[in-house]
Amino acid sequence: MxxxxxxxxxxxxxxxxxxxxxxxxxxxxxxxxxxxxxxxxxxxxxxxxxxxxxxxxxxxxxxxxxxxxxxxxxxxxxxxxxSICAVSKETDLEIQVLIQKNDIEFAKLLRKYKYFEKHKEETQESYRKQIEDLFLIKYENMLEGNDFLFGKKSLADIATLPFIRQFALVDEDWFFESRYKNLIRWLNSFICNExxxxxxxxxxxxxxxxxx
Ligand SMILES: N[C@@H](CCC(=O)N[C@@H](CS)C(=O)NCC(=O)O)C(=O)O
Structure with missing residues (x-):
């Protein structure tokens, strides 16, 4: 049918x-x-x-x-x-790499951070610190003076946002009081939208x- x-x-x-x-x-x-x-x-x-x-x-x-x-x-x-896909070839490549890192490394660390009780090799704080060092600091810098990761809305924002949202929701108090002010602004600009x-x-x- x-x-x-x-x-x-x-x-x-x-x-x-x-x-x-x-x-x-x-x-x-x-x-x-x-x-x-x-x-x-x-x-x-x-x-x-x-x-x-x-x-x-x-x-x-x-x-x-x-x-x-x-x-x-x-x-x-x-x-x-x-015009989400209107980016240069170079930027497109960077976006692909960023998404791949999100899907492989971020997603894996996020699972461990969220379900830390099942991943006792390290503490929840240690998983969070790795996410900060590998991703949050970088995203925070990319968003300095920018509304989007690559200056304008691109697939990178759409592909990563649901993962950052999930990360933020694991410990909302920690995230929304953290030093990642640009990332908080970016996340809120999407999720507070009607x-x-x-x-x-x-x-x-x-x-x-x-x-x-
Ligand atoms: N590579 C896939 C991953 C999709 C994926 O893993 N989805 C999860 C839910 S978040 C799922 O359906 N898992 C199957 C299950 O839980 O049985 C994609 O990007 O679409």
Whole structure:
């Protein structure tokens, strides 16, 4: 059965799904959102994407895009009203490297920082210090006098923001009272936005196969 809109299998708090929803929103692409219970994934999603991670975007043509970064690239290739992809080749390369570091190193350290009780090799403070040294100091400097990591809104902001948000939420008092004032301003500029709250972070009931 074909849908009249693309279908996004998503999980509200998942940073990968969040950045896909952000890109689709900035590109003004309408879609049907199917909120997934990660402990009980719908067969319809597994049938089109057996690897079982969210986000998964099913286009009306039937094409499946099952990586968040690819969904972001797809979205801005359709429509880019904020000129998110208008960057030099050099900057584009830097953005790719930054996103890769986020997805590999930051995500790994974030998991350990968040679930430090399961990662007793080091203390929670030690994981946080590593995140500060490897990422926060750098981002803070990049945001000095800038609203965005690369001066203008780019895929780097969209790809990293959900991870910084998750980091901030682990210990909100620590983060929002920290010395990372530029990073706090940058994070707030996204997450305090009404559309971010009401559209990107909208709560949807878990999708049931029978509810189509
Ligand atoms: N590389 C994937 C990673 C997606 C991912 O790991 N999503 C998590 C949720 S945040 C997931 O679906 N995990 C599967 C599970 O928990 O069973 C992407 O960028 O889309």
């Amino acid at each position: 074909t849908n009249s809109l693309p279908i996004l299998y998503s999980f509200r708090r998942c940073p990968y799904a969040m950045r896909a929803r952000m890109a689709l929103h900035y590109s003004d692409i309408a879609y049907d959102l199917r909120e997934v219970d990660l402990k009980n994934k719908p067969q319809a999603m597994l049938d089109i994407s057996p690897k079982g991670t969210v986000p998964v975007l099913q286009l009306t043509s039937g094409e499946i895009i099952e990586e968040s970064l690819e969904i972001m690239h797809y979205a801005i290739a359709q429509n880019d009203p904020e 559309n971010f709250k009401s559209v990107i972070m909208a709560k949807h009931p878990t999708w049931k196969e029978s509810s189509c």
